[in-house]
Amino acid sequence: MPQMTPEQQKALQEKLKNMSPEELQEFQKQQCIFCQIISGKVPAKKVYEDDQCIAILDINPAAKGHLLLLPKEHYAIMPQIPEPILAHLSVVSKHLSQLLLKSLKVDGTTIFVANGLAAGQKAQHFMIHIIPRKEDDNALQFEEKVISKEIQDKVKVAVENKLYQLLEVKKESIQLKLPQEDYFEEKPEFFITSENAKRYHKEKCAFAQNINSEHRIEMTPEQAANSGKKPCTCITGEKIPLPAKTKTESELDDSKNNKPAKKISPAKSTHSTKSAKSTKKNSKSKVPQKEEEEPEEEFEPDQEDTNKNVNLDDIANLFR
Amino acid sequence: MNCEYCELRKSAILYEDKDVAVIVKDTAVTSGQITVLPKQHFTILEMVPNELMEKCFLVANKVSMAIFESVGSQGTNIMIQNGLSAGQTVPHFAIEVVPRREEDSLNFQWQPKQLSEPELESLLSQLSEVKVNLKEKAEAKDKKEIKVKDENTEIIVEKEGKKNYLLKSIRRTP
Numbered sequence: 001m002p003q004m005t006p007e008q009q010k011a012l013q014e015k016l017k018n019m020s021p022e023e024l025q026e027f028q029k030q031q032c033i034f035c036q037i038i039s040g041k042v043p044a045k046k047v048y049e050d051d052q053c054i055a056i057l058d059i060n061p062a063a064k065g066h067l068l069l070l071p072k073e074h075y076a077i078m079p080q081i082p083e084p085i086l087a088h089l090s091v092v093s094k095h096l097s098q099l100l101l102k103s104l105k106v107d108g109t110t111i112f113v114a115n116g117l118a119a120g121q122k123a124q125h126f127m128i129h130i131i132p133r134k135e136d137d138n139a140l141q142f143e144e145k146v147i148s149k150e151i152q153d154k155v156k157v158a159v160e161n162k163l164y165q166l167l168e169v170k171k172e173s174i175q176l177k178l179p180q181e182d183y184f185e186e187k188p189e190f191f192i193t194s195e196n197a198k199r200y201h202k203e204k205c206a207f208a209q210n211i212n213s214e215h216r217i218e219m220t221p222e223q224a225a226n227s228g229k230k231p232c233t234c235i236t237g238e239k240i241p242l243p244a245k246t247k248t249e250s251e252l253d254d255s256k257n258n259k260p261a262k263k264i265s266p267a268k269s270t271h272s273t274k275s276a277k278s279t280k281k282n283s284k285s286k287v288p289q290k291e292e293e294e295p296e297e298e299f300e301p302d303q304e305d306t307n308k309n310v311n312l313d314d315i316a317n318l319f320r
Numbered sequence: 321m322n323c324e325y326c327e328l329r330k331s332a333i334l335y336e337d338k339d340v341a342v343i344v345k346d347t348a349v350t351s352g353q354i355t356v357l358p359k360q361h362f363t364i365l366e367m368v369p370n371e372l373m374e375k376c377f378l379v380a381n382k383v384s385m386a387i388f389e390s391v392g393s394q395g396t397n398i399m400i401q402n403g404l405s406a407g408q409t410v411p412h413f414a415i416e417v418v419p420r421r422e423e424d425s426l427n428f429q430w431q432p433k434q435l436s437e438p439e440l441e442s443l444l445s446q447l448s449e450v451k452v453n454l455k456e457k458a459e460a461k462d463k464k465e466i467k468v469k470d471e472n473t474e475i476i477v478e479k480e481g482k483k484n485y486l487l488k489s490i491r492r493t494p
Contacts, residue, residue, distance in 0.1 A: 045440050045441075045443070045444045047444070047447050047448070057440055057443060057444060057447075059435070059440075060432035060433065060434065060435075061432065061433055061435060062430030062431070062432070062433070063430075063433070064433075064435070064439070064443060065443055065446075065447070078381055078384060078396075078398070079381065079384070079385045079388070081381075083378055083381075086377060086378060086381055087374035087377065087378060088374075089377075090373050090374055090376075090377030090378075091370045091373055091374055094365055094366070094368070094370070094373050097365055097366065097402060098365075098366050099447060100447075101366070101403075103446050103447050104446065104447075106405070107403050107404065107405035107406075108364075108401070108402050108403020108404060108405040108406030108407075108408065109365070109400075109402045109403060109406055110399065110400065110401055110402065110406045110407070111365070111399065111400035111402065112397065112398070112399050112400075112428075113396075113397065113398035113399070114395070114397055114428070115384060115395050115396040115397065115398065116394055116395025116396065116420065117394070117395060117422075118393070118394035118395035118420040118421055118422045118424075119394075119395030119396055119397045119418075119420040119428070120395075120397070120420075120428050120429055121395065131406075131430075133402075133403060133405045133406040133407075134405055135404070135405040136405075137405070140406075140407070140428065140430055141407065142349045142407065142426075142428070143349070144347045144348060144349055144409070145347065145348070145349075145350075146346060146347050147344075147345070147346055147347065147348050147351050147353075149346070151351045151352075152332070152344045152345075152346060155344050155351065155352050155354070155391070156334055156344050158390045158391055159334065159354065159383070159386050159387060159390050159391065160334055160335070161390075162385075162386040162389050162390045163334065163335055163342065163382060163383060163386040164335065166382040166385055166386055167335065167379070167382055
Protein backbone atom coordinates (compact mmCIF):
# COMPACT_ATOMS: atom_id res chain seq x y z
CA MET A 1 0.00 0.00 0.00
CA PRO A 2 2.70 2.52 -0.81
CA GLN A 3 0.36 4.48 -3.08
CA MET A 4 -2.15 5.04 -0.33
CA THR A 5 0.11 6.88 2.02
CA PRO A 6 0.67 9.91 -0.19
CA GLU A 7 -3.05 10.09 -0.80
CA GLN A 8 -3.72 9.88 2.88
CA GLN A 9 -1.08 12.48 3.46
CA LYS A 10 -2.71 14.68 0.88
CA ALA A 11 -6.05 14.21 2.53
CA LEU A 12 -4.54 14.99 5.87
CA GLN A 13 -2.83 18.05 4.53
CA GLU A 14 -6.05 19.22 2.97
CA LYS A 15 -7.80 18.63 6.23
CA LEU A 16 -5.15 20.60 7.98
CA LYS A 17 -5.42 23.36 5.43
CA ASN A 18 -9.14 23.52 5.90
CA MET A 19 -9.00 23.24 9.63
CA SER A 20 -5.81 25.01 10.41
CA PRO A 21 -7.04 28.55 11.06
CA GLU A 22 -9.62 27.47 13.60
CA GLU A 23 -7.57 24.64 14.96
CA LEU A 24 -4.46 26.73 15.21
CA GLN A 25 -6.36 29.49 16.90
CA GLU A 26 -7.94 27.02 19.27
CA PHE A 27 -4.56 25.43 19.86
CA GLN A 28 -2.95 28.79 20.49
CA LYS A 29 -5.75 29.76 22.81
CA GLN A 30 -5.25 26.63 24.84
CA GLN A 31 -1.57 27.36 25.04
CA CYS A 32 -1.94 31.06 25.70
CA ILE A 33 -1.61 31.91 29.38
CA PHE A 34 -3.34 35.22 28.88
CA CYS A 35 -6.39 33.60 27.35
CA GLN A 36 -6.54 31.43 30.46
CA ILE A 37 -6.30 34.52 32.62
CA ILE A 38 -9.11 36.12 30.66
CA SER A 39 -11.30 33.05 31.00
CA GLY A 40 -10.54 32.95 34.71
CA LYS A 41 -8.68 29.65 34.77
CA VAL A 42 -5.50 31.35 35.97
CA PRO A 43 -5.74 33.95 38.73
CA ALA A 44 -4.46 37.45 38.09
CA LYS A 45 -4.74 40.89 39.61
CA LYS A 46 -7.37 42.54 37.49
CA VAL A 47 -7.25 46.30 37.45
CA TYR A 48 -9.88 46.88 34.84
CA GLU A 49 -12.30 44.82 32.84
CA ASP A 50 -15.01 45.45 30.32
CA ASP A 51 -16.59 43.43 27.52
CA GLN A 52 -13.71 43.94 25.10
CA CYS A 53 -10.56 44.09 27.15
CA ILE A 54 -8.94 43.39 30.45
CA ALA A 55 -6.08 45.06 32.31
CA ILE A 56 -3.94 43.15 34.78
CA LEU A 57 -0.85 43.74 36.88
CA ASP A 58 2.29 42.32 35.34
CA ILE A 59 3.83 39.64 37.54
CA ASN A 60 7.33 40.46 36.31
CA PRO A 61 7.06 44.19 35.89
CA ALA A 62 9.53 46.76 34.67
CA ALA A 63 8.35 48.93 37.50
CA LYS A 64 5.80 48.77 40.27
CA GLY A 65 2.39 49.15 38.74
CA HIS A 66 3.30 47.86 35.30
CA LEU A 67 -0.02 47.07 33.64
CA LEU A 68 -0.89 44.82 30.75
CA LEU A 69 -3.91 45.67 28.66
CA LEU A 70 -5.22 42.69 26.71
CA PRO A 71 -8.03 42.31 24.22
CA LYS A 72 -10.30 39.47 25.28
CA GLU A 73 -10.13 37.90 21.84
CA HIS A 74 -6.88 36.19 21.01
CA TYR A 75 -4.84 38.21 18.53
CA ALA A 76 -1.15 37.63 18.01
CA ILE A 77 -0.18 40.97 16.49
CA MET A 78 -1.68 44.38 16.05
CA PRO A 79 -2.56 44.28 12.33
CA GLN A 80 -4.95 41.41 13.08
CA ILE A 81 -7.03 43.43 15.47
CA PRO A 82 -10.23 45.00 14.15
CA GLU A 83 -10.14 48.77 14.24
CA PRO A 84 -13.00 49.33 16.72
CA ILE A 85 -11.28 47.11 19.28
CA LEU A 86 -7.95 48.78 18.70
CA ALA A 87 -9.54 52.19 19.11
CA HIS A 88 -11.14 51.06 22.35
CA LEU A 89 -7.82 49.69 23.59
CA SER A 90 -6.10 52.98 22.91
CA VAL A 91 -8.65 54.93 24.89
CA VAL A 92 -8.55 52.50 27.79
CA SER A 93 -4.76 52.64 27.81
CA LYS A 94 -4.99 56.40 28.02
CA HIS A 95 -7.23 56.14 31.06
CA LEU A 96 -5.05 53.48 32.62
CA SER A 97 -2.08 55.78 32.19
CA GLN A 98 -4.10 58.46 33.93
CA LEU A 99 -4.93 56.01 36.68
CA LEU A 100 -1.27 55.22 37.26
CA LEU A 101 -0.34 58.88 37.35
CA LYS A 102 -2.99 59.62 39.91
CA SER A 103 -2.79 56.64 42.19
CA LEU A 104 0.93 55.91 42.17
CA LYS A 105 2.06 59.54 42.03
CA VAL A 106 4.51 58.89 39.22
CA ASP A 107 5.86 61.50 36.85
CA GLY A 108 5.19 59.78 33.58
CA THR A 109 4.17 56.64 31.80
CA THR A 110 5.47 54.70 28.85
CA ILE A 111 2.95 52.97 26.67
CA PHE A 112 4.65 50.22 24.79
CA VAL A 113 3.60 47.70 22.17
CA ALA A 114 5.82 44.93 20.92
CA ASN A 115 4.67 43.67 17.58
CA GLY A 116 6.40 40.49 16.44
CA LEU A 117 9.22 38.39 17.82
CA ALA A 118 11.90 40.74 16.52
CA ALA A 119 10.32 43.53 18.51
CA GLY A 120 10.62 41.56 21.71
CA GLN A 121 7.13 40.13 21.89
CA LYS A 122 7.18 37.20 24.26
CA ALA A 123 3.62 35.99 24.47
CA GLN A 124 1.43 35.04 21.53
CA HIS A 125 -1.23 37.41 22.74
CA PHE A 126 -1.30 41.04 21.78
CA MET A 127 -0.93 43.39 24.70
CA ILE A 128 -0.26 46.99 25.52
CA HIS A 129 2.21 47.64 28.30
CA ILE A 130 1.54 50.64 30.47
CA ILE A 131 4.60 51.27 32.58
CA PRO A 132 4.73 53.90 35.32
CA ARG A 133 7.93 55.91 35.15
CA LYS A 134 10.00 57.83 37.59
CA GLU A 135 13.05 59.86 36.88
CA ASP A 136 16.24 57.85 36.67
CA ASP A 137 14.44 54.51 37.00
CA ASN A 138 16.43 53.13 34.05
CA ALA A 139 13.48 50.98 33.10
CA LEU A 140 13.36 51.79 29.43
CA GLN A 141 16.03 53.92 27.91
CA PHE A 142 16.61 54.66 24.30
CA GLU A 143 19.49 56.53 22.88
CA GLU A 144 18.42 58.69 20.03
CA LYS A 145 20.76 59.24 17.17
CA VAL A 146 20.73 61.70 14.34
CA ILE A 147 19.26 60.33 11.13
CA SER A 148 20.72 61.76 7.95
CA LYS A 149 18.48 63.55 5.51
CA GLU A 150 19.26 60.94 2.91
CA ILE A 151 17.92 58.09 5.01
CA GLN A 152 14.95 60.17 6.08
CA ASP A 153 14.01 60.67 2.45
CA LYS A 154 14.54 57.00 1.67
CA VAL A 155 12.21 56.04 4.48
CA LYS A 156 9.68 58.54 3.30
CA VAL A 157 9.66 57.23 -0.24
CA ALA A 158 9.53 53.62 0.91
CA VAL A 159 6.66 54.06 3.33
CA GLU A 160 4.66 56.75 1.62
CA ASN A 161 2.88 54.78 -1.08
CA LYS A 162 2.02 51.88 1.18
CA LEU A 163 0.74 54.18 3.88
CA TYR A 164 -1.45 56.13 1.50
CA GLN A 165 -2.79 52.87 0.18
CA LEU A 166 -3.56 51.60 3.67
CA LEU A 167 -5.15 54.85 4.69
CA GLU A 168 -7.23 54.68 1.53
CA VAL A 169 -6.36 58.19 0.57
CA LYS A 170 -7.28 58.84 -3.00
CA LYS A 171 -4.57 59.62 -5.48
CA GLU A 172 -6.10 62.99 -6.22
CA SER A 173 -5.42 64.23 -2.76
CA ILE A 174 -1.79 63.22 -3.13
CA GLN A 175 -1.52 65.18 -6.31
CA LEU A 176 -3.02 68.16 -4.54
CA LYS A 177 0.16 68.38 -2.57
CA LEU A 178 1.99 69.47 -5.71
CA PRO A 179 1.87 73.15 -6.49
CA GLN A 180 -0.54 73.77 -9.30
CA GLU A 181 0.52 76.55 -11.60
CA ASP A 182 -1.79 78.00 -14.12
CA TYR A 183 0.27 78.32 -17.22
CA PHE A 184 -2.63 79.41 -19.36
CA GLU A 185 -3.46 82.59 -17.62
CA GLU A 186 -3.80 85.31 -20.22
CA LYS A 187 -1.89 88.50 -19.97
CA PRO A 188 -4.09 91.52 -19.66
CA GLU A 189 -4.37 93.46 -22.89
CA PHE A 190 -1.87 96.21 -23.29
CA PHE A 191 -0.73 98.52 -26.03
CA ILE A 192 2.68 99.63 -27.05
CA THR A 193 3.83 103.07 -27.89
CA SER A 194 6.80 105.39 -27.41
CA GLU A 195 7.21 108.82 -25.88
CA ASN A 196 7.01 110.81 -29.07
CA ALA A 197 4.69 108.53 -31.00
CA LYS A 198 1.28 109.76 -32.13
CA ARG A 199 -0.27 106.34 -32.14
CA TYR A 200 -0.37 103.27 -29.98
CA HIS A 201 -0.24 99.72 -31.23
CA LYS A 202 -0.98 96.14 -30.42
CA GLU A 203 2.01 94.06 -29.43
CA LYS A 204 2.05 92.19 -32.72
CA CYS A 205 1.69 95.23 -34.89
CA ALA A 206 4.64 95.75 -37.18
CA PHE A 207 5.07 99.26 -35.87
CA ALA A 208 5.18 98.10 -32.29
CA GLN A 209 7.80 95.53 -33.23
CA ASN A 210 9.87 98.26 -34.71
CA ILE A 211 10.04 100.42 -31.63
CA ASN A 212 13.41 100.31 -29.91
CA SER A 213 13.38 98.79 -26.50
CA GLU A 214 14.70 102.08 -25.08
CA HIS A 215 11.65 104.02 -26.21
CA ARG A 216 9.13 101.26 -25.77
CA ILE A 217 6.25 102.06 -23.42
CA GLU A 218 3.54 99.64 -22.41
CA MET A 219 0.16 100.97 -21.43
CA THR A 220 -3.25 99.65 -20.59
CA PRO A 221 -6.20 100.45 -22.88
CA GLU A 222 -7.34 103.06 -20.34
CA GLN A 223 -3.97 104.73 -20.21
CA ALA A 224 -3.78 104.65 -23.99
CA ALA A 225 -7.19 106.32 -24.31
CA ASN A 226 -6.16 109.06 -21.87
CA SER A 227 -2.74 109.57 -23.40
CA GLY A 228 -3.99 111.67 -26.30
CA LYS A 229 -2.46 109.28 -28.78
CA LYS A 230 -4.52 107.73 -31.51
CA PRO A 231 -5.05 104.00 -32.01
CA CYS A 232 -3.11 102.42 -34.81
CA THR A 233 -4.87 100.65 -37.66
CA CYS A 234 -4.04 97.39 -35.93
CA ILE A 235 -6.46 98.38 -33.17
CA THR A 236 -9.17 100.04 -35.22
CA GLY A 237 -9.49 96.88 -37.32
CA GLU A 238 -7.61 97.94 -40.39
CA LYS A 239 -4.96 95.65 -41.67
CA ILE A 240 -1.39 96.49 -41.00
CA PRO A 241 0.29 97.59 -44.19
CA LEU A 242 2.56 94.92 -45.38
CA PRO A 243 6.21 95.59 -44.96
CA ALA A 244 7.74 95.27 -48.39
CA LYS A 245 7.17 95.03 -52.08
CA THR A 246 4.82 92.19 -52.73
CA LYS A 247 5.34 89.83 -55.59
CA THR A 248 3.20 87.51 -57.65
CA GLU A 249 0.93 85.22 -55.57
CA SER A 250 1.17 87.01 -52.29
CA GLU A 251 0.46 90.27 -54.07
CA LEU A 252 -3.05 89.15 -54.91
CA ASP A 253 -3.80 88.03 -51.42
CA ASP A 254 -2.55 91.26 -50.01
CA SER A 255 -4.75 93.29 -52.24
CA LYS A 256 -7.73 91.22 -51.14
CA ASN A 257 -6.82 91.69 -47.54
CA ASN A 258 -6.20 95.34 -47.85
CA LYS A 259 -9.25 96.38 -49.76
CA PRO A 260 -11.97 95.89 -47.13
CA ALA A 261 -9.78 97.48 -44.53
CA LYS A 262 -9.33 100.57 -46.64
CA LYS A 263 -13.06 100.96 -47.00
CA ILE A 264 -13.49 101.28 -43.27
CA SER A 265 -10.95 104.00 -42.99
CA PRO A 266 -12.26 107.25 -44.50
CA ALA A 267 -8.78 108.65 -44.84
CA LYS A 268 -7.65 105.86 -47.06
CA SER A 269 -10.89 105.23 -48.92
CA THR A 270 -9.64 107.10 -51.94
CA HIS A 271 -7.11 104.41 -52.59
CA SER A 272 -9.58 101.57 -52.55
CA THR A 273 -10.32 101.76 -56.22
CA LYS A 274 -6.73 101.71 -57.23
CA SER A 275 -4.75 98.61 -58.03
CA ALA A 276 -3.06 96.53 -55.42
CA LYS A 277 0.33 97.76 -56.42
CA SER A 278 -0.62 101.38 -56.18
CA THR A 279 -2.22 100.94 -52.76
CA LYS A 280 0.89 99.28 -51.62
CA LYS A 281 3.00 102.09 -52.84
CA ASN A 282 0.68 104.69 -51.44
CA SER A 283 0.40 103.15 -48.05
CA LYS A 284 4.11 102.79 -47.95
CA SER A 285 4.68 106.35 -48.93
CA LYS A 286 1.98 107.48 -46.53
CA VAL A 287 3.38 105.81 -43.49
CA PRO A 288 6.58 107.79 -43.26
CA GLN A 289 4.67 110.96 -43.98
CA LYS A 290 2.18 110.41 -41.25
CA GLU A 291 4.67 109.42 -38.67
CA GLU A 292 7.42 111.82 -39.42
CA GLU A 293 8.13 112.63 -35.83
CA GLU A 294 8.44 109.03 -34.86
CA PRO A 295 11.67 107.79 -36.31
CA GLU A 296 11.65 104.65 -34.20
CA GLU A 297 8.23 103.78 -35.53
CA GLU A 298 9.16 104.29 -39.12
CA PHE A 299 8.49 101.35 -41.24
CA GLU A 300 11.62 100.07 -42.82
CA PRO A 301 10.91 97.91 -45.81
CA ASP A 302 14.17 96.03 -45.71
CA GLN A 303 12.63 92.58 -45.72
CA GLU A 304 12.92 91.73 -49.36
CA ASP A 305 12.82 88.03 -48.80
CA THR A 306 9.86 87.87 -46.44
CA ASN A 307 6.96 88.44 -48.72
CA LYS A 308 6.00 84.88 -49.50
CA ASN A 309 4.04 84.68 -46.29
CA VAL A 310 0.78 86.46 -46.03
CA ASN A 311 0.17 85.61 -42.41
CA LEU A 312 0.56 88.76 -40.35
CA ASP A 313 1.83 86.89 -37.36
CA ASP A 314 4.64 85.40 -39.34
CA ILE A 315 5.59 88.77 -40.65
CA ALA A 316 5.55 90.23 -37.20
CA ASN A 317 7.77 87.46 -36.00
CA LEU A 318 10.40 88.21 -38.56
CA PHE A 319 11.07 91.56 -36.92
CA ARG A 320 12.29 90.04 -33.77
CA MET B 321 5.85 78.17 23.83
CA ASN B 322 8.20 76.84 21.20
CA CYS B 323 7.21 73.39 20.07
CA GLU B 324 9.40 71.48 17.69
CA TYR B 325 6.49 69.49 16.29
CA CYS B 326 4.20 72.45 15.81
CA GLU B 327 6.83 74.25 13.78
CA LEU B 328 7.80 71.31 11.64
CA ARG B 329 9.11 71.98 8.23
CA LYS B 330 6.92 70.58 5.51
CA SER B 331 9.66 68.36 4.18
CA ALA B 332 9.43 66.12 7.21
CA ILE B 333 5.73 65.40 6.81
CA LEU B 334 4.89 62.04 5.33
CA TYR B 335 1.13 62.29 5.62
CA GLU B 336 -1.29 64.69 7.15
CA ASP B 337 -4.98 65.30 7.41
CA LYS B 338 -6.93 67.77 9.47
CA ASP B 339 -6.21 66.03 12.78
CA VAL B 340 -3.14 63.90 12.46
CA ALA B 341 0.33 64.24 10.98
CA VAL B 342 2.83 61.48 10.25
CA ILE B 343 6.43 62.63 10.20
CA VAL B 344 9.95 61.32 9.77
CA LYS B 345 12.14 62.87 12.45
CA ASP B 346 15.80 63.70 12.10
CA THR B 347 16.60 62.16 15.45
CA ALA B 348 15.38 58.68 16.22
CA VAL B 349 16.22 55.46 17.98
CA THR B 350 16.75 53.76 14.64
CA SER B 351 16.45 54.70 11.01
CA GLY B 352 12.98 54.16 9.68
CA GLN B 353 11.34 55.38 12.83
CA ILE B 354 8.12 57.21 12.15
CA THR B 355 6.21 59.51 14.45
CA VAL B 356 2.44 59.96 14.56
CA LEU B 357 1.15 63.05 16.30
CA PRO B 358 -2.00 65.12 16.58
CA LYS B 359 -1.70 68.44 14.81
CA GLN B 360 -3.18 70.29 17.71
CA HIS B 361 -0.74 70.86 20.52
CA PHE B 362 -1.18 68.51 23.49
CA THR B 363 1.69 68.20 25.89
CA ILE B 364 0.82 64.80 27.34
CA LEU B 365 -1.43 61.85 26.65
CA GLU B 366 -3.95 62.82 29.29
CA MET B 367 -4.79 66.02 27.43
CA VAL B 368 -5.63 64.28 24.18
CA PRO B 369 -9.38 63.77 23.64
CA ASN B 370 -10.55 60.17 23.32
CA GLU B 371 -11.55 60.45 19.69
CA LEU B 372 -8.25 61.96 18.66
CA MET B 373 -6.40 59.33 20.63
CA GLU B 374 -8.30 56.63 18.78
CA LYS B 375 -7.46 58.19 15.46
CA CYS B 376 -3.79 58.58 16.29
CA PHE B 377 -3.57 54.99 17.38
CA LEU B 378 -5.30 53.69 14.27
CA VAL B 379 -2.98 55.72 12.09
CA ALA B 380 -0.03 54.37 14.08
CA ASN B 381 -1.33 50.88 13.35
CA LYS B 382 -1.46 51.68 9.65
CA VAL B 383 2.04 53.09 9.79
CA SER B 384 3.16 49.91 11.52
CA MET B 385 1.58 47.83 8.76
CA ALA B 386 3.15 50.02 6.10
CA ILE B 387 6.55 49.59 7.72
CA PHE B 388 6.08 45.83 7.83
CA GLU B 389 5.50 45.72 4.12
CA SER B 390 7.81 48.40 2.79
CA VAL B 391 10.92 48.64 4.97
CA GLY B 392 11.23 44.91 5.45
CA SER B 393 11.08 44.85 9.21
CA GLN B 394 10.15 41.75 11.15
CA GLY B 395 8.39 43.61 13.88
CA THR B 396 7.52 47.02 15.21
CA ASN B 397 7.51 48.70 18.55
CA ILE B 398 4.83 51.27 19.20
CA MET B 399 5.69 53.56 22.00
CA ILE B 400 4.29 56.54 23.79
CA GLN B 401 6.72 58.34 26.02
CA ASN B 402 4.42 60.25 28.27
CA GLY B 403 6.05 62.72 30.56
CA LEU B 404 9.60 63.91 31.06
CA SER B 405 10.64 61.00 33.22
CA ALA B 406 9.40 58.57 30.58
CA GLY B 407 11.88 60.03 28.15
CA GLN B 408 9.60 62.46 26.38
CA THR B 409 11.85 65.00 24.71
CA VAL B 410 9.39 67.23 22.88
CA PRO B 411 6.46 68.69 24.82
CA HIS B 412 3.99 67.43 22.24
CA PHE B 413 2.20 64.11 22.54
CA ALA B 414 3.41 61.66 19.90
CA ILE B 415 3.34 57.96 19.09
CA GLU B 416 6.63 56.50 17.90
CA VAL B 417 6.62 53.55 15.52
CA VAL B 418 10.00 51.81 15.49
CA PRO B 419 10.81 49.13 12.91
CA ARG B 420 12.63 46.12 14.33
CA ARG B 421 14.81 43.41 12.87
CA GLU B 422 16.15 40.26 14.43
CA GLU B 423 19.74 41.43 14.46
CA ASP B 424 19.34 45.07 15.31
CA SER B 425 21.25 46.23 18.33
CA LEU B 426 18.27 47.83 19.99
CA ASN B 427 17.35 46.69 23.41
CA PHE B 428 13.84 47.58 24.42
CA GLN B 429 13.69 45.04 27.17
CA TRP B 430 13.44 45.84 30.81
CA GLN B 431 14.84 44.05 33.80
CA PRO B 432 11.86 42.17 35.18
CA LYS B 433 11.31 42.64 38.86
CA GLN B 434 9.89 40.03 41.14
CA LEU B 435 7.00 41.30 43.20
CA SER B 436 5.73 39.39 46.17
CA GLU B 437 2.05 38.66 46.67
CA PRO B 438 1.57 41.32 49.38
CA GLU B 439 3.23 43.91 47.19
CA LEU B 440 0.89 43.06 44.36
CA GLU B 441 -2.06 43.20 46.72
CA SER B 442 -1.12 46.62 48.00
CA LEU B 443 -0.60 47.86 44.47
CA LEU B 444 -3.99 46.57 43.49
CA SER B 445 -5.67 48.28 46.40
CA GLN B 446 -3.81 51.47 45.59
CA LEU B 447 -5.04 51.31 42.04
CA SER B 448 -8.56 50.25 42.92
CA GLU B 449 -9.09 53.49 44.82
CA VAL B 450 -9.53 55.17 41.47
CA LYS B 451 -10.91 52.12 39.78
CA VAL B 452 -14.55 53.20 39.78
CA ASN B 453 -13.59 56.46 38.23
CA LEU B 454 -11.82 54.70 35.43
CA LYS B 455 -14.81 52.62 34.48
CA GLU B 456 -16.97 55.69 34.38
CA LYS B 457 -14.51 57.33 32.03
CA ALA B 458 -14.20 54.40 29.71
CA GLU B 459 -17.95 54.26 29.45
CA ALA B 460 -18.23 58.00 29.18
CA LYS B 461 -16.34 57.93 25.94
CA ASP B 462 -19.22 56.19 24.22
CA LYS B 463 -21.91 58.33 25.78
CA LYS B 464 -19.87 61.44 25.08
CA GLU B 465 -19.34 64.35 27.37
CA ILE B 466 -22.89 65.61 27.60
CA LYS B 467 -23.93 62.77 29.84
CA VAL B 468 -20.92 63.13 32.05
CA LYS B 469 -21.92 66.69 32.74
CA ASP B 470 -24.93 65.53 34.77
CA GLU B 471 -22.69 63.92 37.32
CA ASN B 472 -21.13 67.01 38.73
CA THR B 473 -19.24 65.32 41.50
CA GLU B 474 -17.51 62.98 39.12
CA ILE B 475 -16.33 65.81 36.95
CA ILE B 476 -14.85 67.72 39.83
CA VAL B 477 -12.87 64.73 40.95
CA GLU B 478 -11.62 64.13 37.43
CA LYS B 479 -10.79 67.73 36.80
CA GLU B 480 -8.96 68.11 40.05
CA GLY B 481 -6.92 65.05 39.34
CA LYS B 482 -6.20 66.20 35.83
CA LYS B 483 -5.41 69.75 36.74
CA ASN B 484 -3.06 68.80 39.49
CA TYR B 485 -1.15 66.59 37.19
CA LEU B 486 -1.28 68.97 34.28
CA LEU B 487 0.07 71.80 36.32
CA LYS B 488 2.81 69.54 37.49
CA SER B 489 3.68 68.37 34.04
CA ILE B 490 3.58 71.84 32.55
CA ARG B 491 6.02 73.01 35.16
CA ARG B 492 8.22 70.08 34.33
CA THR B 493 8.33 70.49 30.60
CA PRO B 494 11.47 72.27 29.42
